[in-house]
Amino acid sequence: MRTFDKIISDRGSKYAVSGAPCRDAEEARTLIEGLKKAKKFAKATHNSWGLLGADGPVKNDDGESGAGMIILQQLEAAGLEGHLVVVTRWYGGKHLGGDRFRHVRDAVTHYLDAVRAEG
Structure with a gap:
């Protein structure tokens, strides 16, 4: 999983964005479990995610109400299917x-720009 850490800081809250190719919700959960093996991400307040997978769109707000939908909307607008995007927040x-x-939008945009730059 590719991670961009400390990309946004506001009033003590810090954000990171991560992502990887992913087929479905089951694989997404496995990838997120892998991300959380890093103590820093396990202790995060929220690991919100979205995926346009083989079985359709899936999301999880992880307590950050509405964040999963924002991620899905951006993935749909970018036409990026089969790719998990996780926005992590440490509450400040x-x-x-x-x-x-x-x-959340800015974090996903950061990730999408990086994916586009790789071609």
Whole structure:
């Protein structure tokens, strides 16, 4: 799984984005378990994810209400199927309100730009 760490910081909250080719929800769970083997990601407040897989779109907000849908919308807009994208947030103690949605979008955009650059 490819990870971009410390890409966004706001009021103490920090964000990372990770992703990898993935076929379905079962494989997504396995990949996320692998990501969480790193203590840092296991201790994260949220590991929200989305996947346009073989069985259709699947997502998990992991407590960050609405984050999975934002990830799915961006994957659909980019036409990126068969690829898991995980946005990780470490809560910094202050509520971000609607800014958290912007940060999720920015994190996914960062990942999509990197995938596009690789060709």
